[in-house]
Amino acid sequence: MNKVQPKTLSGFMELLPNEQVLFNQMQDKIRASYEKFGFLPIDTPVIEASEVLLAKAGGETEKQLYNFTKGDSNLTLRFDLTVPLAKYVAEYYNEITFPFRRYQIGKVYRGERAQRGRFREFYQCDIDIIGDGKLNIINDAEIPAVMYETFKSLGLENFSIHINNRKILNGLFEAADVKEKSVDIMRTIDKIEKIGKETVIAIFKDDYKMTENSINKIVEFIEISGTTDEKIEKLQSLNIDNELYLKGVEELKEVVKHIRLFNVPEDAFEIDLSIARGLDYYTGTVYETFLNDYKSIGSICSGGRYNDLAGYYTDKELPGVGMSIGLTRLFFILNDIGLIKTDKKSISDVLIISMVEDLSKSIEVANQLRASNINTEIYFDDKKIKAKFKYADKLKIPYVIVIGEDEIKSGLLTIKDMNEGTQEQMSIEKVIEKLNK
Amino acid sequence: MNKVQPKTLSGFMELLPNEQVLFNQMQDKIRASYEKFGFLPIDTPVIEASEVLLAKAGGETEKQLYNFTKGDSNLTLRFDLTVPLAKYVAEYYNEITFPFRRYQIGKVYRGERAQRGRFREFYQCDIDIIGDGKLNIINDAEIPAVMYETFKSLGLENFSIHINNRKILNGLFEAADVKEKSVDIMRTIDKIEKIGKETVIAIFKDDYKMTENSINKIVEFIEISGTTDEKIEKLQSLNIDNELYLKGVEELKEVVKHIRLFNVPEDAFEIDLSIARGLDYYTGTVYETFLNDYKSIGSICSGGRYNDLAGYYTDKELPGVGMSIGLTRLFFILNDIGLIKTDKKSISDVLIISMVEDLSKSIEVANQLRASNINTEIYFDDKKIKAKFKYADKLKIPYVIVIGEDEIKSGLLTIKDMNEGTQEQMSIEKVIEKLNK
Numbered sequence A, B: 001m002n003k004v005q006p007k008t009l010s011g012f013m014e015l016l017p018n019e020q021v022l023f024n025q026m027q028d029k030i031r032a033s034y035e036k037f038g039f040l041p042i043d044t045p046v047i048e049a050s051e052v053l054l055a056k057a058g059g060e061t062e063k064q065l066y067n068f069t070k071g072d073s074n075l076t077l078r079f080d081l082t083v084p085l086a087k088y089v090a091e092y093y094n095e096i097t098f099p100f101r102r103y104q105i106g107k108v109y110r111g112e113r114a115q116r117g118r119f120r121e122f123y124q125c126d127i128d129i130i131g132d133g134k135l136n137i138i139n140d141a142e143i144p145a146v147m148y149e150t151f152k153s154l155g156l157e158n159f160s161i162h163i164n165n166r167k168i169l170n171g172l173f174e175a176a177d178v179k180e181k182s183v184d185i186m187r188t189i190d191k192i193e194k195i196g197k198e199t200v201i202a203i204f205k206d207d208y209k210m211t212e213n214s215i216n217k218i219v220e221f222i223e224i225s226g227t228t229d230e231k232i233e234k235l236q237s238l239n240i241d242n243e244l245y246l247k248g249v250e251e252l253k254e255v256v257k258h259i260r261l262f263n264v265p266e267d268a269f270e271i272d273l274s275i276a277r278g279l280d281y282y283t284g285t286v287y288e289t290f291l292n293d294y295k296s297i298g299s300i301c302s303g304g305r306y307n308d309l310a311g312y313y314t315d316k317e318l319p320g321v322g323m324s325i326g327l328t329r330l331f332f333i334l335n336d337i338g339l340i341k342t343d344k345k346s347i348s349d350v351l352i353i354s355m356v357e358d359l360s361k362s363i364e365v366a367n368q369l370r371a372s373n374i375n376t377e378i379y380f381d382d383k384k385i386k387a388k389f390k391y392a393d394k395l396k397i398p399y400v401i402v403i404g405e406d407e408i409k410s411g412l413l414t415i416k417d418m419n420e421g422t423q424e425q426m427s428i429e430k431v432i433e434k435l436n437k
Helices: A017-036 A081-090 A137-154 A167-176 A177-191 A195-205 A210-222 A228-237 A243-261 A290-296 A327-336 A358-373 A385-394 A405-410 A428-435 B016-037 B082-090 B136-155 B165-175 B180-188 B199-207 B212-222 B229-235 B245-259 B290-299 B327-337 B360-371 B387-394 B406-408 B429-433
Strands: A047-049 A068-069 A073-077 A100-109 A123-128 A161-164 A269-271 A287-293 A302-306 A320-326 A350-352 A376-380 A399-403 A413-417 A425-428 B045-049 B067-070 B073-077 B101-110 B121-131 B158-165 B269-271 B287-291 B301-306 B320-326 B352-356 B377-378 B400-405 B413-417 B423-426
Touching: A017 A123, A017 A137, A017 A327, A017 B199, A068 B067, A081 A100, A081 A123, A123 A137, A123 A327, A123 B287, A137 A161, A137 A243, A137 A320, A161 A167, A161 A243, A167 A177, A167 A243, A177 A210, A177 A413, A195 A210, A228 A243, A228 A269, A243 A287, A243 B360, A287 A290, A320 A327, A320 B045, A350 A358, A350 A385, A350 B067, A358 A376, A358 B158, A358 B245, A385 B377, A399 A405, A399 B360, A405 A413, A413 A428, A428 B290, B016 B101, B016 B121, B016 B136, B016 B327, B082 B101, B082 B121, B101 B212, B121 B136, B121 B327, B136 B158, B136 B245, B136 B287, B136 B301, B158 B165, B158 B245, B165 B180, B165 B212, B165 B245, B199 B212, B212 B287, B229 B245, B229 B269, B245 B269, B245 B287, B287 B290, B290 B327, B320 B327, B352 B360, B352 B387, B360 B377, B360 B400, B360 B429, B400 B406, B406 B413, B413 B429, B423 B429
Parallel strands: A161 A269, A350 A376, A350 A399, B158 B269, B352 B377, B352 B400
Antiparallel strands: A047 A073, A068 A073, A100 A123, A123 A320, A161 A287, A287 A302, A302 A320, A399 A413, A413 A425, B045 B073, B067 B073, B101 B121, B121 B320, B158 B287, B287 B301, B301 B320, B400 B413, B413 B423
């Protein structure tokens, strides 16, 4: 028989079980953190009608789409979880209770050029809070609290949530009389970390023909530094008499105040006036999150406030605030730099190895352990004892229980700690106590 | 602006949050049951190269495929989790530790005719145990133990796991000299519940031209009844001198013996000699599972033993045994007949409602509850108290904590039990104790 080569498509992450266990634990922790803040799960289809999914899309995105026809239908695989959320909220508007706090964890598809660390199928883990007409600014402070909880639960220590407010930037541009160039200017400011201040000023002058006064105002703004409170003070003392600007500063101040109330420590967040994000989508608070020791990776969790979630589906005003973690890429990066922290490396807590042919006692012990919620596996195959232990070792199962004639007679079990290399004899009750600790 | 109608494709299940919570709990329980038996997770792509995914397929399945091209690639969405498993095991054969016990829970795609209760995108929850060359028969007994654990954890009571062995049927056909017609005969036997015994005999005689002796042997076999032990006894005393038949009876006996050792109660499983399943795939033990009060639904969990998992990818002999639950359909059915049992109807354990504008105290209490792993939500919007309680009610949140001037002064919190309608005052420590109970 001719064999077909079993091959996974490039750009599609497929893990061996030991790594999948770690991936799933990360996903579980993200989900638990989202649920701790009361976000509700939704699960939308991977496939949507193209006219629905692409109601707003265009440009760059279109090229990357997985798009096809089936029968009369033009279908597209979802490329993010935001458009499906907009569809969902517009579709079930009358049945949803607002403010609608939802999370969704699922795969999305983008046919990007395959390269190391880039994936065509990847998990996004999104939370959003959608208001019906309006949405309290405190929600903008709770999102960073969720980010903090989430990354702490993943065992990350040295990360920083960068916060800005788009109103400040937009107001500043109005005040500096360069509003019509704001998109270009923001794009340039966005690159300041990469290209440096001098180049930014040169672009302002030569490309955008900005006046010196305008440039000074913006540079003065960009150069604001200091502690979080100093930054807010400087923003207030810049004497920019623009309503939008002042509103933005007020919002930022309110967000910072409440982030602190949520017990997010001072070193885990900062005001970063250089981040702009999503040029036409975000309208208020914006977030990016960096691993301080690995800034070159870019933001590992981003989001912000928007005025209008679903304008292309409905007339209802649906403001929201949210954030997204690209889990597949994050896992890849953390795995690469050795930052994956987990409490459990295996699914099974214990492997039972029998030294006798009759497996009755092994099964009886497994039944008792499983009834106590201990993940238990029995090695059934007729192999040498060494091979059985090797199996536990390869699967990183932390404990092995050996059952032979002696154990059956005495009723005591021999339990081996695979990490310590030690072994003890104890009753089944003691084993349960030990493994449930 | 012209609005696009927000619409989900027909045949794609999309739930409101309250139902999604129940769905996810079912999925969690299935996963926990699988992990309790030490099955390892894998997660394969939804999209595969068509030549890989369709290495074996043909006939009926092909019509239902979601198939498309992107660039030079011919791609197909997976239609089950078995072919991806075969690919996975063949692809990573050298890195996998055997016996390979894996579970996979994920969406699969079949473009079936849309009708009530039929879905084009649905979750399958599969477990399989794959041996390298051989696989102990006790594994065939552990699969029903996992089924039992899983359905019990879902709160189902009155279900029955039907068990048969394909060797018995095949051996019987050899002994009755009708081997070359076995496919047709099995297909006919498979329908006996629907069309009745007389029609089956008529088909045997008229359509398949079977001798009276052959028909008698098969009918005598089909009519075997009684307790599990009586059935095994009758199978042994039928005096069928055929190696395959005897091997099948021996295996069935061994499986039954170990199912009992696994503490699966007598009324939760039965030998059912009429089930045949998957004509060319299964080679030994086969399973189907029925809700006794809703037999017309058909099997809610099926599977069996096969000799050759991945013959179209590799020369390695990879026998296995497994089963699959179609979760989306099962959820739909159980929801329909009101059989969904859950411990928790909401994500949040408690909603905090503030009677004062300053939310500091509310946030402080939320921080403490969340630190104790209590899912906690704060109602931020400036609404009337009645609207806030209605929110808790709609989301089925079981407790509400009210924080007003009195609570801030006294330090005691007012907690209302939304199901009982009662309320108490207590310290935050007592609240944590109460909610963690």
